[in-house]
Amino acid sequence: MNFKLFKKIKWIIVVVFVGIVVWVNSTVTKKLWLSSGSEQAGLVSRVRKTSSSQFSGTEPYTDKRANTVALDSTLQYMQEHPQDFPIKEYHQLKGETLESPMGTLVSYKFYQENIPIVGFQIDFRVSRTGKVVLISKSYYPLPKLHLDNKEWLSIDEILQSQDNVYRLSDEKEKLTVSNAIIWVDPVSQWAQLAYVVPVFSLLSKKKVPEQAIFSVTTGQLLAREHSKSEFDRFKKP
Amino acid sequence: MNFKASKISLFFYSILILSLLSSCGRLVTECGGTPLNVSRLVGIEKSAFQSTSKAYLLTPNPLDATGNISVQSFDSVLGNVLDTYFLPRLSVSTRLENSFLKVRINSVGDDANLLAYPNSNGEFRFDVPDVHYGETMAYHSISAIQAYVEELGFQTNKSKPLFVMVRAQGSTSDPSEVNAFYDHNRFNPQALGRELKLFGETAHAPRQDRDIYWHEFGHYFLESITLERGIDDSGDRGAIFSEGAAIHECLADYGAESLSNRGYIGRWVARNFSEYPAGTPLRSAEKVNDDLNNYNQVNYFNPSGTNLDRYRLGEWCSRVLWDIRTQIVTENSDEGRFYADRTIFSAASILAKNSSVTDLKSALLQADEELNCGIHQRSISQAFQSRGFSSEVSSLQSPLTIKGSLSWLSEERGSFAFNFVITNPNPQSARNVRLVLESPDGSFSPVIPQQSYGDLGPGRTITVGVQGALPIRYSVKGAVDLSRNYRGTRYLLKVKSENGQETIIPGAL
Numbered sequence: 254m255n256f257k258l259f260k261k262i263k264w265i266i267v268v269v270f271v272g273i274v275v276w277v278n279s280t281v282t283k284k285l286w287l288s289s290g291s292e293q294a295g296l297v298s299r300v301r302k303t304s305s306s307q308f309s310g311t312e313p314y315t316d317k318r319a320n321t322v323a324l325d326s327t328l329q330y331m332q333e334h335p336q337d338f339p340i341k342e343y344h345q346l347k348g349e350t351l352e353s354p355m356g357t358l359v360s361y362k363f364y365q366e367n368i369p370i371v372g373f374q375i376d377f378r379v380s381r382t383g384k385v386v387l388i389s390k391s392y393y394p395l396p397k398l399h400l401d402n403k404e405w406l407s408i409d410e411i412l413q414s415q416d417n418v419y420r421l422s423d424e425k426e427k428l429t430v431s432n433a434i435i436w437v438d439p440v441s442q443w444a445q446l447a448y449v450v451p452v453f454s455l456l457s458k459k460k461v462p463e464q465a466i467f468s469v470t471t472g473q474l475l476a477r478e479h480s481k482s483e484f485d486r487f488k489k490p
Numbered sequence: 491m492n493f494k495a496s497k498i499s500l501f502f503y504s505i506l507i508l509s510l511l512s513s514c515g516r517l518v519t520e521c522g523g524t525p526l527n528v529s530r531l532v533g534i535e536k537s538a539f540q541s542t543s544k545a546y547l548l549t550p551n552p553l554d555a556t557g558n559i560s561v562q563s564f565d566s567v568l569g570n571v572l573d574t575y576f577l578p579r580l581s582v583s584t585r586l587e588n589s590f591l592k593v594r595i596n597s598v599g600d601d602a603n604l605l606a607y608p609n610s611n612g613e614f615r616f617d618v619p620d621v622h623y624g625e626t627m628a629y630h631s632i633s634a635i636q637a638y639v640e641e642l643g644f645q646t647n648k649s650k651p652l653f654v655m656v657r658a659q660g661s662t663s664d665p666s667e668v669n670a671f672y673d674h675n676r677f678n679p680q681a682l683g684r685e686l687k688l689f690g691e692t693a694h695a696p697r698q699d700r701d702i703y704w705h706e707f708g709h710y711f712l713e714s715i716t717l718e719r720g721i722d723d724s725g726d727r728g729a730i731f732s733e734g735a736a737i738h739e740c741l742a743d744y745g746a747e748s749l750s751n752r753g754y755i756g757r758w759v760a761r762n763f764s765e766y767p768a769g770t771p772l773r774s775a776e777k778v779n780d781d782l783n784n785y786n787q788v789n790y791f792n793p794s795g796t797n798l799d800r801y802r803l804g805e806w807c808s809r810v811l812w813d814i815r816t817q818i819v820t821e822n823s824d825e826g827r828f829y830a831d832r833t834i835f836s837a838a839s840i841l842a843k844n845s846s847v848t849d850l851k852s853a854l855l856q857a858d859e860e861l862n863c864g865i866h867q868r869s870i871s872q873a874f875q876s877r878g879f880s881s882e883v884s885s886l887q888s889p890l891t892i893k894g895s896l897s898w899l900s901e902e903r904g905s906f907a908f909n910f911v912i913t914n915p916n917p918q919s920a921r922n923v924r925l926v927l928e929s930p931d932g933s934f935s936p937v938i939p940q941q942s943y944g945d946l947g948p949g950r951t952i953t954v955g956v957q958g959a960l961p962i963r964y965s966v967k968g969a970v971d972l973s974r975n976y977r978g979t980r981y982l983l984k985v986k987s988e989n990g991q992e993t994i995i996p997g998a999l
Contacts, residue, residue, distance in 0.1 A: 266684055271934070293867070321634040322634070330851075335625055349647070350717065351644075351645045351646070351647060351717065352643065352644070352713060353643060353836060353839050354523045354524070354643040354832050354836045354861055355836045355839065355840065355857060355860055355861065358715070358717055358839060360717035360718075360719075362679070370678040370681070371677050371679065374718075374719055376719050378839075380841065381523075388719070388840060389719050391550040391719075414997070415903065415905050418901070418903070432680055434679065434680075436933065438935075438936070439840075440939075441928050441929045441932055441936075442932075443929065443931070443932025444932075445932075449677055449678040449681075451678075461671065462673065462687075464675065464677055466677060468971070471973060471974075473904065473969060473970070474904070474905070474969045475935040475937070476677065476934065476937055477676040477937060478676060478725055478726050478727065479725070479726060479728055479729065480669070480672060480673045481671065481672040481673075481709055481738070482669060482671050483669060483670040483705075483706075483761075484668055484763070485669070486799075487762070487763040487764075487765060489670075489925070
């Protein structure tokens with residue numbers, strides 16, 4: 254070898270060699286990763302085509318802007334783990350997705366005959382690599398409720414039965430049976446049909462609006478959702 | 491050894507070592523988040539929106555804009571110093587609303603003819619005291635922060651609109667009473683939308699302050715990115731205090747402060763409260779001489795209940811986040827603040843139901859790992875540690891004890907609560923002590939199912955409902971149907987802490 258020539262060009266060789274190594278690490282590796290991701294996408298496509306679901310007849314209806322790939326991934330996850338997700342055929346799921354820097358957030362809310370079941374929710378995160386991660390789960394196989402509204406109390410009757418402790422916070426708001434929900438306590442596993450009523454509590458000195466949840470059949474107070482109120486604790490100058 | 495041969499050997503060993511080094515570790519492209527469009531973020535930060543609709547505002551508010559701590563909204567000089575802004579995403583040029591954001595004055599159903607309308611030049615230009623100025627500030631402020639979080643990569647829940655009432659009525663008829671309410675309506679899927687209501691007609695009305703809108707948007711944003719799973723479920727359901735509520739306030743403050751690039755919030759609205767000297771901010775994420783810098787000062791239970799205040803723990807929390815942000819900005823002065831915000835908000839998105847400070851720290855570490863290759867793990871841990879919080883706490887040797895009695899609430903038909911004393915018999919502190927009420931068979935409803943009391947020191951007690959102690963509203967609460975026979979209805983009282991065994995007390999009505 255001509256050592257003088259070698260001496261002149263050796264650093265060029267080093268730079269070129271290191272550059273090749275770095276390029277291989279970043280580019281080729283990335284391509285390999287993408288191809289494995291594509292395989293997963295293909296798997297999701299196959300799941301979508303079969304369309305049959307353990308949630309028979311209750312195909313999740315989705316916002317048209319939703320990430321259907323993420324929805325399919327999470328549905329498949331639930332199908333593959335039926336012991337963890339014993340979802341009844343009479344419960345409908347509505348899947349919603351939100352994109353975030355850490356992947357796609359997927360939330361399933363539940364309904365029975367189009368009445369929302371408040372207290373049931375299953376949240377996932379589908380990471381940027383396609384991995385499905387369960388964030389939280391609140392569901393149990395609630396027996397099917399009878400939703401016959403013939404014996405439901407009116408909201409006026411309910412407020413009177415509460416000794417008028419509450420009054421409507423927005424008199425103009427039309428309150429009908431469409432405000433009905435199925436209120437669930439997932440810890441103790443009981444549920445009741447309920448109204449959600451925007452009220453003020455007359456027991457409170459500062460009338461902070463809230464949503465009161467009353468049983469439609471007995472008028473019993475089940476829960477209250479409080480507003481976030483910023484300045485209750487301050488005095489005026 | 492032949493000198494030339496040794497040089498050749500050295501050369502090839504160098505190449506070998508360099509190639510090995512270049513294949514070690516992880517590339518940011520593999521383990522980090524997608525790069526941010528920094529130029530667009532800077533543009534949003536400067537409110538450089540493209541629009542034909544012009545507005546005139548003083549941001550963030552007249553006090554911070556002029557630097558005059560004595561300024562009031564009706565000072566005539568303010569009309570001469572309004573800045574020009576462009577309003578993005580208006581559905582029509584004559585209304586301050588779009589498909590998601592709807593600005594109103596009093597209520598959701600306001601007559602459109604009463605709302606702000608542009609002048610003959612198509613400009614939304616009003617005097618600062620004018621309610622229409624407040625509507626304009628509302629629209630611009632919320633549009634700006636909405637654009638910011640979207641550019642960071644967060645999609646928000648727009649399935650329902652956000653109604654903003656800048657001078658709401660209904661809960662109080664006193665115009666000097668200042669307040670701000672946010673209703674996400676998490677329990678009412680059929681609600682018309684989310685509602686943000688501002689109250690008060692004063693010389694420093696909330697509607698004139700961008701800080702208020704950015705803070706309140708933070709509540710909506712947090713509920714949205716957590717898919718409304720209830721990171722403060724107990725607070726939503728009436729708990730006086732919870733760590734989830736503190737985290738809510740913390741993140742809402744942080745978002746407003748970070749986008750402002752200003753480590754405090756609320757100098758304008760604080761002028762309404764006698765506790766704050768003129769020019770003092772409502773809260774500050776930057777260290778000041780107060781008792782909110784160390785976790786021990788804000789989260790330990792004391793008999794007066796001073797620390798059962800979500801804003802105390804929330805402000806401490808915002809200082810931890812600010813410390814993390816400051817470190818990231820130090821590493822990257824041009825772009826660091828955006829990556830800090832993305833990391834912190836991403837952490838928020840994976841918080842659990844009824845979250846705690848412990849959960850927040852874990853989420854931050856996880857978000858940093860997934861978005862930044864974990865290069866800030868030490869900074870994050872150090873930020874918590876330096877402000878007195880360690881997630882490594884000793885396990886309690888013995889469970890907490892509780893002695894109590896049931897008390898029917900005379901003012902609320904069919905409702906009951908508990909007088910009790912919770913004791914920590916251990917030489918260690920109990921972290922995040924909570925009292926939980928459960929109905930094993932659904933015979934009564936836990937209306938306030940959980941209350942939190944912070945950390946309980948060794949040998950200390952929490953007393954509620956006894957004369958001289960905290961009032962009974964700090965207790966859990968249940969309600970029965972009086973038309974049914976409720977005698978014998980079973981309940982479970984549970985005392986929980988993060989570092990101890992649960993104490994379960996069964997009972998019957």
